Amino acid sequence: MMGNGHMGNWWLAADGTRVRTLDQARQRATAFADRLGLRVGEVMRFSRNFYAELRTSGGHPATEVLVNPADGAVQIEYGPAMMWNTDYGMPYGTRSGTRVSAGQAKSIALAWLRARDSTLTPGDPESYPGYYTLHTLRTGDITGMLSVNASTGQVWDHTWHGTYIATGRP
Numbered sequence: 001m002m003g004n005g006h007m008g009n010w011w012l013a014a015d016g017t018r019v020r021t022l023d024q025a026r027q028r029a030t031a032f033a034d035r036l037g038l039r040v041g042e043v044m045r046f047s048r049n050f051y052a053e054l055r056t057s058g059g060h061p062a063t064e065v066l067v068n069p070a071d072g073a074v075q076i077e078y079g080p081a082m083m084w085n086t087d088y089g090m091p092y093g094t095r096s097g098t099r100v101s102a103g104q105a106k107s108i109a110l111a112w113l114r115a116r117d118s119t120l121t122p123g124d125p126e127s128y129p130g131y132y133t134l135h136t137l138r139t140g141d142i143t144g145m146l147s148v149n150a151s152t153g154q155v156w157d158h159t160w161h162g163t164y165i166a167t168g169r170p
Contacts, residue, residue, distance in 0.1 A: 010082070014071035022168035025050035025067045032074040036088075038062050041170055044142075047162030051077065051145075053126065053133075061128045063088035066160075079156045080147035086130035098130075098150040105132040105148040112146070112155040122146070133158075142167065 012032040019025050022043050029040045029052035041053040041061070050067035063085050064077040076082050082089050100108065102125040109122035113136070120143060123135035133147045145158045 010076045012074040014068065014073035017072045019050060019067055019069045019072050022050070022166060024072075025052060025069075026168065028067045028072050028074050029054070029065055032065055036062075039170075043168045044161075045165040045167075046144075047165065049161060051161060061126045061133075063128065064133065077158075078160055079158065080131045080133065080149070081128070084131040084147070084149050084156075085128055088129065100132075100148060100150050100153050102127055102132060104153070105150070106134065108148050108153050109134050109146055109155060 012028070012035070015028075017024075019028060022045055025045065026040055026043045029043065029050075033040050033054045036054070038054040038056060041055045043053075044051040050069060052065050052067060054062045054065060056062050064081040065074050066077050067074050076085075076088065105125045106122050109125075113120050113122065120136045120138055123137050123142070125132035125134050125148070127150075130151065131147050131149050133145055135142045136144045136146060142164050144161060144164055147156045147158070148154070149156075
């Protein structure tokens, strides 16, 4: 598992092929997921990268990855997936347990958005090991995402994606 600190498990080298579609991004994410015994769930296209959620064989969220559209490289997503994920993230991450429920995570996300004078609303939380990820919505449409730490309630906005373009489901 990635939590053991095996750096090679955090990325899949580029194959030099441009990734232009959700299907191509899913193929690259699958090549990465297969090495970990995981499967690809939702795949999203943003202006700066592709995002894919990885799930366990039982269908539970495991971690999140980014696919580079320029060359097909795949890596564990920056921020929460790398720093807060207690199963697939940094080997020295916190194991202090879940203190924040999914409902509380959604409330924390809403309060965080309101404190920034945002009219966005949080979607339903996906529970990853150590944190939750929520889509940000404008009148019900996805605009981006943010995460809430399941132990501390800290919020991390996924600013690295750019503009949301499309979603592909498994």
